[in-house]
Amino acid sequence: MKSVLKIAFVLGFSLPLFAVEKAISSEQTPDVQTIVNKANIVAYYQGDDGKATVKMTITSKQGRKREREFNILRKDVTDGGDQKYFVYFQRPADVRRMTYMVLKHADPGKDDDRWLYLPALSLVKRIAAGDKRTSFVGSDFLYEDVSGRSLQEDTHELIETTDQMFVVKNVPKQPDTVEFNYFNVSIDRKTYVPMKMEFYDKDDKLYRVIESKKVEKIQDFYTVVQSVVSNLKTGGKTEMEFSDVKYNIGLDDSIFTERYLQGPPREAMR
Template sequence: MLIPRLFFILTLAALVASPTLAAPPLDEIIRKANNVSYYGGDDGRAEVAMTITDNQGRTRERLFTILRKDIQKDGGNQLYFVYFKRPSDVRKTTFLVHKFIDRDDDRWMYLPSLDLVKRIAASDKRTSFMGSNFFYEDVSGRNLDADHHEMIDENDTYYVIRNTPKDPASVEFASYTVWIDKKNSLPMKAEYKDKTATIYRTMEVLGVETIQGYTTVTKSLISDLGTGGNTIAEFTNIKYNLSLSADLFSERYLRTPPKEARQ
């Protein structure tokens, strides 16, 4: 029995060592996809235009600037600052998130007409972001440790990975499947299934550009198949490595938004 086992181990080692023969380990694929999606550079800035369309074709618009700073290495804690420009009723409202990997995020919102800094309970990250079909998690990422991951298919273009939640009660999906592009490591498509295995929500990347050397999504679409609504997000004026100070992500700038957000 010794020889076959040794043979097996040697074969396995050869597979792992040879990139042409085998895929990188699953964790690495997932980690890389997460990093490319949410951790480009040490910090970043983008203008986001969301168009929300309901099942009757009526549209609403959200226009905001988003600033991000990583305070730990890829995959770690981050700071987010959002400055709303449109529609008029949320104009100049600011939103601050301190994202933590190992505990609930801290969230604050500033309402300029009341000069009020409101702290927001952040227990549920799978609620709509500003009435759009994007969830908070779609904007700032989902904790990789929250799901079990399993490679269900692989072809020339994609790794197809199914993710099932470790705590099913905390989320609305039973599982979701992600198509990760082998070339750029971006999740290009995702399908969310409910308990009856029906696909009720999809994400599709519609535009990708390389900006300052970082692979960047410039357009994406989330569709809610249940309600028939969808949201397209378009990202413009994207910049990385602006040397944003961590101080920008504080109550001071929540009340008096920095130039980096207003421009």
């Protein structure tokens, strides 16, 4: 897919899935805008659409574990631009049939549209723009991790180049709207897979890390199939494992509409 969670994710997918079409020569050093543009495509936009099954394991500082399993669908409106996401929760019982949908707008002047359906309450809840950097279903991933952050929301600086990685510093243009001061991304020079994201708080202390732990080649796309986010303030972490990953499956636009929040299409349930 031109990506499946950002949980991903991140997610995104958001959390989180990553892929790449071209490699670069080790002798080349592209400008920072080229680097972040390619990494963004790799992280969120490969293929015209895609799907995956995600197993999420949430671990507290004390070692207590909770699990979530869900399917995630993604369709691109434009390459590197607007996107649509649909998430259907399979288990455990307390979240089964819960759905989450995102209509992502690449224009930073337009907020993404997000909805969450809570079957226990028969309630469709619209998620406010100000809540995009809050916990996604009780995990250490955030809502924004699922579909990704617009490149236009930050300034970008190439601060280090090693044999394997480009390291890019990203500073928010509107710092009052986020909890971080800046974040650094380590990007694989060959594949453009973002391998690590390190978030620093207003005191310039590292407090959050997202890592790509396992990468596989699926349908000629390098894909992150295991990612972990660590919250250094709480001591908790969340792992996501991706399976049954498929790209370019021809998803219909009608899937990504409010009418399917309470009655998900079969593409989301299998």
